[in-house]
Amino acid sequence: MSEQTFFKVTVDGITIEVPAGTTILQAARQIGGEVAPPAMCYYSKLEGSGGKCRTCLVEVAKGSEKDPRPMPKLVASCRTTVMDGMEVKNITSDKVLEARAGVVEFLLLNHPLDCPICDQAGECHLQDLSFDHGKSGTRYEFQRRTFKKHDLGQHIQLHMTRCILCYRCVFTADQLTNKRVHGILDRGDHAEIATHIEKSLDNEFIGNVIDVCPVGALTDKTFRFKNRVWYLKPMDAHRDCPTCSGRVTLWNRGDEVYRVTARKDEWGEIEDTPDGKPGWICNTCRFDKKNASEWVIEGPRAISRASVISQGHYAGNVGMTIPTETFKAVNGGRAPHLLMDIHDESEVNQPDIHLGQIQGPSNGTTFNNKKDNA
Amino acid sequence: MGVKLLLDKANVPGIRTYEVYRREGGYRSVEKALKEMTTDAIVEEVKKSGLRGRGGAGFPTGMKWSFIAKPEGVPRHLVCNADESEPGTFKDRYLMEFLPHLLIEGLIVSSFALGSNDTYIYIRGEYAWITDILEQAIDEAKANGWLGKNILGTGFDCNIHVQRGAGAYICGEETALIESLEGNRGNPRIKPPFPAIQGVWMRPTVVNNVETLAAVVPIINMGGEEYAKIGVGKSTGTKLISACGNINKPGVYEIDMTITVEEFIYSDEYCGGIKDGKKLKACIPGGSSVPILPANLLLTTAKGEPRYMNYESLSDGGFATGSMLGSGGFIVLDEDQCIVKNTYTLARFYRHESCGQCSPCREGTGWMEKILQKIETGKGEMSDIDLLWDIQRKIEGNTICPLGDAAAWPVAAAIRHFRDEFEWHVNNPELSQTSNFGLQHYADPIHVPA
Numbered sequence: 001m002s003e004q005t006f007f008k009v010t011v012d013g014i015t016i017e018v019p020a021g022t023t024i025l026q027a028a029r030q031i032g033g034e035v036a037p038p039a040m041c042y043y044s045k046l047e048g049s050g051g052k053c054r055t056c057l058v059e060v061a062k063g064s065e066k067d068p069r070p071m072p073k074l075v076a077s078c079r080t081t082v083m084d085g086m087e088v089k090n091i092t093s094d095k096v097l098e099a100r101a102g103v104v105e106f107l108l109l110n111h112p113l114d115c116p117i118c119d120q121a122g123e124c125h126l127q128d129l130s131f132d133h134g135k136s137g138t139r140y141e142f143q144r145r146t147f148k149k150h151d152l153g154q155h156i157q158l159h160m161t162r163c164i165l166c167y168r169c170v171f172t173a174d175q176l177t178n179k180r181v182h183g184i185l186d187r188g189d190h191a192e193i194a195t196h197i198e199k200s201l202d203n204e205f206i207g208n209v210i211d212v213c214p215v216g217a218l219t220d221k222t223f224r225f226k227n228r229v230w231y232l233k234p235m236d237a238h239r240d241c242p243t244c245s246g247r248v249t250l251w252n253r254g255d256e257v258y259r260v261t262a263r264k265d266e267w268g269e270i271e272d273t274p275d276g277k278p279g280w281i282c283n284t285c286r287f288d289k290k291n292a293s294e295w296v297i298e299g300p301r302a303i304s305r306a307s308v309i310s311q312g313h314y315a316g317n318v319g320m321t322i323p324t325e326t327f328k329a330v331n332g333g334r335a336p337h338l339l340m341d342i343h344d345e346s347e348v349n350q351p352d353i354h355l356g357q358i359q360g361p362s363n364g365t366t367f368n369n370k371k372d373n374a
Numbered sequence: 375m376g377v378k379l380l381l382d383k384a385n386v387p388g389i390r391t392y393e394v395y396r397r398e399g400g401y402r403s404v405e406k407a408l409k410e411m412t413t414d415a416i417v418e419e420v421k422k423s424g425l426r427g428r429g430g431a432g433f434p435t436g437m438k439w440s441f442i443a444k445p446e447g448v449p450r451h452l453v454c455n456a457d458e459s460e461p462g463t464f465k466d467r468y469l470m471e472f473l474p475h476l477l478i479e480g481l482i483v484s485s486f487a488l489g490s491n492d493t494y495i496y497i498r499g500e501y502a503w504i505t506d507i508l509e510q511a512i513d514e515a516k517a518n519g520w521l522g523k524n525i526l527g528t529g530f531d532c533n534i535h536v537q538r539g540a541g542a543y544i545c546g547e548e549t550a551l552i553e554s555l556e557g558n559r560g561n562p563r564i565k566p567p568f569p570a571i572q573g574v575w576m577r578p579t580v581v582n583n584v585e586t587l588a589a590v591v592p593i594i595n596m597g598g599e600e601y602a603k604i605g606v607g608k609s610t611g612t613k614l615i616s617a618c619g620n621i622n623k624p625g626v627y628e629i630d631m632t633i634t635v636e637e638f639i640y641s642d643e644y645c646g647g648i649k650d651g652k653k654l655k656a657c658i659p660g661g662s663s664v665p666i667l668p669a670n671l672l673l674t675t676a677k678g679e680p681r682y683m684n685y686e687s688l689s690d691g692g693f694a695t696g697s698m699l700g701s702g703g704f705i706v707l708d709e710d711q712c713i714v715k716n717t718y719t720l721a722r723f724y725r726h727e728s729c730g731q732c733s734p735c736r737e738g739t740g741w742m743e744k745i746l747q748k749i750e751t752g753k754g755e756m757s758d759i760d761l762l763w764d765i766q767r768k769i770e771g772n773t774i775c776p777l778g779d780a781a782a783w784p785v786a787a788a789i790r791h792f793r794d795e796f797e798w799h800v801n802n803p804e805l806s807q808t809s810n811f812g813l814q815h816y817a818d819p820i821h822v823p824a
Contacts, residue, residue: 051774164733
């Protein structure tokens with residue numbers, strides 16, 4: 001093997017060196033932040049995925065050092081590999097932003113926008129995408145296409161109306177299970193994900209299609225309508241599973257486990273296990289182990305502060321920078337005027353105690369205890 | 375009379391059979407190519423001929439052939455694209471139906487040049503009877519030693535397989551065709567890799583149109599340079615045009631690309647003028663996906679020069695004032711045709727044929743169809759026209775395969791050249807249901823706007 005060659009690529013003015021064969025999207029993700037184009041269909045763990053949703057379109061302003069011509073069309077960054085000296089424009093290109101807004105509009109055209117009753121709400125990539133790149137109104141005034149809901153086996157429900165045909169679940173079934181029994185039927189805007197003649201999906205790893213689905217088309221029937229994701233507290237946990245890595249995220253409320261998912265990284269993709277393999281989880285872990293005692297809890301899961309899921313969590317400041325200045329310093333030397341110093345009443349507002357570590361909020365008993373002790 | 379290279383023998387009785395075809399000089403090019411020429415010499419000859427792909431895009435065939443990867447020990451394939459589904463195009467059907475051996479002959483020579491031992495004809499499912507004709511021709515060629523093992527004692531083996539499609543327009547796109555040929559759902563692949571590197575079963579593959587491969591026969595027979603003398607500029611050789619619509623003589627014509635569009639429409643040798651003495655309104659010169667042109671811009675370019683039936687002249691002026699030769703599906707519309715309805719019909723077709731893989735095409739084609747239907751049925755609003763324009767702009771160039779562009783161009787061109795007709799539909803919702811906008815701005819005699 002010869003030494004790996006590295007290519008220099010510039011995305012939105014930020015230059016990075018990546019191994020040859022890296023896609024523009026992966027290079028941009030290494031830079032991170034807003035520079036990374038959104039991706040609805042591409043999934044780095046699934047071979048052959050990508051290129052379909054067209055949200056990751058970018059402009060290649062300079063093909064390479066050797067051939068500096070710009071590419072004539074916008075290219076799908078998830079499937080275009082970088083060349084040495086390539087210059088890519090993502091959010092700095094008006095053309096890209098306009099095309100992306102167009103794609104968002106197309107994706108939402110037949111989408112039911114039933115987020116208030118959709119289990120995916122709060123962790124839906126389409127929500128994030130339309131928030132970032134879409135417009136507030138629609139220009140579509142016709143009836144949207146609808147499908148009936150289908151149960152794909154015991155644990156998975158297919159809500160085809162919400163589907164954006166990213167093909168991720170098809171690739172998942174192809175690459176994780178022995179025999180794929182679902183796929184795309186029909187074509188065009190009436191194409192649908194379906195099992196051929198009402199089969200059920202019952203492979204041991206098929207539950208992963210729920211995790212890869214970017215929208216609420218494939219939902220976990222054991223979790224359906226049970227709770228909203230932003231009320232739940234994600235906890236990393238593991239168990240000794242004979243079929244899979246057993247590394248999961250538990251979604252708890254109090255001590256109750258509402259659902260189990262694989263661990264997802266900041267791009268919404270399954271995290272790798274320490275041995276470098278994708279951390280797909282089996283159906284037993286996902287659907288049957290709903291008791292906290294069956295798991296070894298590792299601790300709260302870091303959730304992006306921008307995500308609605310991090311709202312209202314005691315551990316919301318995981319990975320957050322805590323300001324070092326005191327209120328007094330910011331306020332020109334004046335301490336806040338307190339009506340009552342509630343620090344006396346309970347440990348809730350003790351500045352030196354981490355909020356995530358206290359047992360519960362103050363209540364009448366705390367107050368009475370204090371009074372009795374006094 | 376123009377030169378005829380492909381259809382010159384089409385009217386010989388019994389030309390469909392091997393005996394008559396051979397008697398008329400058939401399979402000479404195979405003898406010449408396999409016995410006297412090297413594979414590189416054939417590719418060189420095709421390059422010299424300036425032959426351009428006849429399927430629509432007009433990519434130089436010799437160059438395409440020279441791109442094919444030649445890794446050691448990996449079989450290569452030639453695939454003949456006979457999935458002729460573009461509305462208005464029926465030239466390949468004629469060629470295969472009446473001169474099946476011409477295609478077989480071209481396929482043998484091309485397979486030899488490309489080193490393809492297994493060559494495929496992917497034919498659209500609706501051409502069921504032509505499949506039989508081709509299979510019979512293949513059997514005859516095989517029986518006479520032109521196909522099979524060790525052809526003419528040269529050690530070259532070649533078999534031709536006919537595969538029927540299942541009636542999808544998208545399978546005419548080369549990578550979708552390859553997927554379909556492999557037995558998968560006919561979704562276009564994301565390029566790169568191009569078929570020349572990884573095509574059928576991930577092997578290097580060349581996909582060519584029927585007419586392109588048939589044109590290889592006269593190129594080998596007469597030599598590339600001679601062939602290049604026919605025609606004009608970069609439009610060499612002859613082109614089959616399937617003319618249809620409101621003309622006196624619809625049919626397949628072989629032209630040598632030096633005639634003007636006016637001559638093609640009005641001369642008795644070709645279309646024979648507009649039917650019932652009506653006036654020409656517009657024309658889609660190269661199959662339904664190319665931009666429609668109003669009569670004035672069809673017959674003369676924006677510069678005022680006469681427009682010719684060739685690649686360069688028809689695309690003169692870009693999409694602003696020009697169109698494309700495309701696949702040669704020449705659709706003529708007379709004064710009684712409604713452009714809105716025509717555009718709606720095309721939009722309906724593209725909506726139906728979109729594979730649904732990428733979002734702009736899947737959702738956009740359906741949206742355009744619905745808006746066009748709204749305008750056509752007299753319920754349209756002025757803002758719908760701008761909306762249509764905006765939608766087509768967001769589809770074009772942002773899709774995986776050219777179907778998105780093909781769906782966007784007709785809508786764009788119709789609005790570009792016939793906006794007043796759309797506006798008339800909006801302003802006269804009731805009148806537009808019973809009468810036509812007619813000519814108004816686009817009547818003969820030719821008027822070219824400054």
